[in-house]
Amino acid sequence: MSAHIIRPLVSLDYEFLSSVVDDWWGGRPVRALVHRIFFDHLNASSFAIGPSDAVQAFLIGFVSQSDPKVAYIHFVGVSPAARAGGLARMLYEHFFNVVSAQGCTEVRSITSAVNTGSIAFHRKLGFTLLPGSGEIGGVPVTLDYAGEGQHRVLFRKAL
Amino acid sequence: MSAHIIRPLVSLDYEFLSSVVDDWWGGRPVRALVHRIFFDHLNASSFAIGPSDAVQAFLIGFVSQSDPKVAYIHFVGVSPAARAGGLARMLYEHFFNVVSAQGCTEVRSITSAVNTGSIAFHRKLGFTLLPGSGEIGGVPVTLDYAGEGQHRVLFRKAL
Numbered sequence: 365m366s367a368h369i370i371r372p373l374v375s376l377d378y379e380f381l382s383s384v385v386d387d388w389w390g391g392r393p394v395r396a397l398v399h400r401i402f403f404d405h406l407n408a409s410s411f412a413i414g415p416s417d418a419v420q421a422f423l424i425g426f427v428s429q430s431d432p433k434v435a436y437i438h439f440v441g442v443s444p445a446a447r448a449g450g451l452a453r454m455l456y457e458h459f460f461n462v463v464s465a466q467g468c469t470e471v472r473s474i475t476s477a478v479n480t481g482s483i484a485f486h487r488k489l490g491f492t493l494l495p496g497s498g499e500i501g502g503v504p505v506t507l508d509y510a511g512e513g514q515h516r517v518l519f520r521k522a523l
Numbered sequence: 524m525s526a527h528i529i530r531p532l533v534s535l536d537y538e539f540l541s542s543v544v545d546d547w548w549g550g551r552p553v554r555a556l557v558h559r560i561f562f563d564h565l566n567a568s569s570f571a572i573g574p575s576d577a578v579q580a581f582l583i584g585f586v587s588q589s590d591p592k593v594a595y596i597h598f599v600g601v602s603p604a605a606r607a608g609g610l611a612r613m614l615y616e617h618f619f620n621v622v623s624a625q626g627c628t629e630v631r632s633i634t635s636a637v638n639t640g641s642i643a644f645h646r647k648l649g650f651t652l653l654p655g656s657g658e659i660g661g662v663p664v665t666l667d668y669a670g671e672g673q674h675r676v677l678f679r680k681a682l
Contacts, residue, residue, distance in 0.1 A: 396556070400669055406588050409588075430564050436564050
């Protein structure tokens, strides 16, 4: 694993990552989620693997300012070329350790109801699915969570 | 001013605001900027005026987690029907007071180079324009700040 050093996410990473994330998502327009403020002002517990002009994987997470016991993972991306190498798991586990040391007792995250890969991945990492206001394909979802028609699965993991 | 009570921005405000902000911006798609995490996890210093199903104005701002002396204003919106009533100024000044009491010594914000109304408004409130890497219409801009071709004016105000 020595080739995969986890380092802080920094402003310098923004240019490259904002230019590639849509491609990493197979053309789905996710760039608006990777807003520059996460690199400039909300990166105290965000991490990356690889150099700024060739990031292999990154995680944007922060401690909730509404409830400092709660940490939130906003976005995780892995370069298609680096997939299935365990980088996402490394980043999640590093985040768990860092925010736990800062006093957080739980981590939250969300995903789309259609993203069955993400749901399976979160379950493997020990996340549970929060009860929702509806169900899609046997999965509990909070209806309209991210706007009209934008249903989301809500995850929680105790630290 | 008694009709204009400033209150904390809460999760319950999300549904209404996410459904109206594009209209408030004359059809410009800004909804992705008004992400639910700002209502659920980054709302400790965000504020609104009006009831959740008929918000008149709101400000999303937070203390930087990278530098706790810096506060950042991410998004401010005023209903077209409530414009020119001083609500935006009330929200900005309330935010300055709140984050100043929390130890912040400066506030930062950004806007598009074409948004001359926003630039004039920030100047009136005492913001200065940071030196940029380019200039558009006599205004210093940081080129590609928010991605390729997305030039931004960067503001700073000492508290």
